[in-house]
Amino acid sequence: MDIETVEQRAGPRQFGPSDELPEEYRRAATRMIQFHANSEVMGGYLDKEFTRHAPSLDRKLANTAKVQDEIGHAQLLYRAAETLGVKTREEMLDELANGEGKFLNCFHYPVDSWYEAPMIDFFVDGGAMRRQATLKRTSWTPYAHAMDKICFEEGFHVKHGESILRELMTSSKAVQERVQETFEEWWPRILQFFGPTNDESHHDEFAQRVGLKTVSNDELRNSFLNMYVPKAEKYGLEIPEYPRIFERDDGTMAVREEDLDWEEFWTIAKNDYEGSHEQIGSRRRRQEAVEWVRQAMDSWDTTAESAPQAAD
Amino acid sequence: MIWEVFRQEEPGDYHQHVGNVHAPDREMAKQFAQIQHARRMQTNSLWVVPQSEIGEVTAEEASFGGETDKSYRWAMTYNDIDASFAEEVAESEEEQREAAEKRTEVNS
Numbered sequence: 363m364d365i366e367t368v369e370q371r372a373g374p375r376q377f378g379p380s381d382e383l384p385e386e387y388r389r390a391a392t393r394m395i396q397f398h399a400n401s402e403v404m405g406g407y408l409d410k411e412f413t414r415h416a417p418s419l420d421r422k423l424a425n426t427a428k429v430q431d432e433i434g435h436a437q438l439l440y441r442a443a444e445t446l447g448v449k450t451r452e453e454m455l456d457e458l459a460n461g462e463g464k465f466l467n468c469f470h471y472p473v474d475s476w477y478e479a480p481m482i483d484f485f486v487d488g489g490a491m492r493r494q495a496t497l498k499r500t501s502w503t504p505y506a507h508a509m510d511k512i513c514f515e516e517g518f519h520v521k522h523g524e525s526i527l528r529e530l531m532t533s534s535k536a537v538q539e540r541v542q543e544t545f546e547e548w549w550p551r552i553l554q555f556f557g558p559t560n561d562e563s564h565h566d567e568f569a570q571r572v573g574l575k576t577v578s579n580d581e582l583r584n585s586f587l588n589m590y591v592p593k594a595e596k597y598g599l600e601i602p603e604y605p606r607i608f609e610r611d612d613g614t615m616a617v618r619e620e621d622l623d624w625e626e627f628w629t630i631a632k633n634d635y636e637g638s639h640e641q642i643g644s645r646r647r648r649q650e651a652v653e654w655v656r657q658a659m660d661s662w663d664t665t666a667e668s669a670p671q672a673a674d
Numbered sequence: 675m676i677w678e679v680f681r682q683e684e685p686g687d688y689h690q691h692v693g694n695v696h697a698p699d700r701e702m703a704k705q706f707a708q709i710q711h712a713r714r715m716q717t718n719s720l721w722v723v724p725q726s727e728i729g730e731v732t733a734e735e736a737s738f739g740g741e742t743d744k745s746y747r748w749a750m751t752y753n754d755i756d757a758s759f760a761e762e763v764a765e766s767e768e769e770q771r772e773a774a775e776k777r778t779e780v781n782s
């Protein structure tokens with residue numbers, strides 16, 4: 363198939379491993395899915411930090427379940443990416459460990475308090491869920507199938523995240539103030555989650571033409587603002603004056619892009635931010651620390667009497 | 675030799691198990707699968723897999739999802755939160771509710 367045919371046929375779940383697709387399509391799809399898979403890993407690593415901060419056993423359990431889900435999402439996505447025949451799972455994991463692999467901006471900021479949990483679990487997961495729901499209609503079938511299962515699970519993450527926010531915002535005044543402070547720190551990062559709107563990158567334009575992506579960053583951020591700004595306000599959070607949010611003629615919301623720190627964003631995009639080094643480094647060190655588990659798995663004696671137990 | 679057959683109706687659908695065929699080799703299995711499972715049913719693609727290559731684990735030997743209360747991992751548990759503000763969250767919750775209902779029906 364040549365690019366013209368791909369563009370003509372582009373539609374939800376149109377292409378799969380049995381189609382012969384041009385290199386350009388397979389590379390673009392790999393880039394996109396690998397980024398997504400990396401983000402699930404790094405999001406899971408960041409989120410696991412909240413388990414020890416969580417104030418109750420229920421919250422701790424829910425948090426570990428969420429982390430387990432995210433790592434599972436990464437596994438599904440690396441498989442979906444691998445089906446394109448451009449990179450192996452091993453190569454993608456190596457790239458993530460050595461700092462080449464790219465991932466979402468929000469996961470480049472180390473966290474160390476429970477007040478940050480709803481920023482990630484409600485707002486970031488909520489934003490991710492917006493995007494992921496649209497990817498059920500991507501043209502690469504294995505990617506769409508991974509989305510079916512991921513979206514099935516994500517409802518729990520977002521609702522649990524909102525439940526944390528609600529709990530915090532209905533407790534003492536001091537707690538509410540801490541949440542507000544934390545929100546002000548995170549809000550611009552959350553707005554940048556969808557990337558720059560005006561100059562949709564070259565990659566994005568191609569991804570839309572061949573049906574890999576079905577909705578633009580701009581539309582996604584808009585719908586996110588329309589849904590999540592009222593939510594924040596409902597719980598008594600005050601939207602910071604900057605970056606300015608405004609209403610467009612059609613009633614949808616948008617953000618003044620010049621109010622956001624794009625230098626930081628692009629440094630992050632290159633994995634060159636302080637936080638990037640910290641997050642990538644701490645994950646790599648943890649991977650090294652559990653090397654013995656992987657080795658034990660590799661040399662698993664299949665004649666062993668006890669059957670392996672699934673982590674349920 | 676027995677081959678399990680999976681049929682995909684339309685591009686983008688999942689391949690679903692539809693039965694099996696007797697065949698001496700992969701080529702014949704593909705032929706027989708076409709005849710038996712794709713002659714009338716709408717088909718975009720067929721997979722044939724040697725039965726001996728399939729691994730199985732059943733509810734008798736494993737307790738799927740574990741035995742302890744794991745309600746904390748279901749969206750419905752957080753019922754003081756209204757998911758209807760975002761259709762994708764509401765949809766996810768609905769799918770989870772259906773799955774949970776099926777589980778309890780089977781287990782009871």
Ligand SMILES: [Fe+2]
Pocket residue numbers: 402431432435512
């Ligand atoms: Fe996820």
Ligand SMILES: [Fe+2]
Pocket residue numbers: 432487516519
């Ligand atoms: Fe999630």
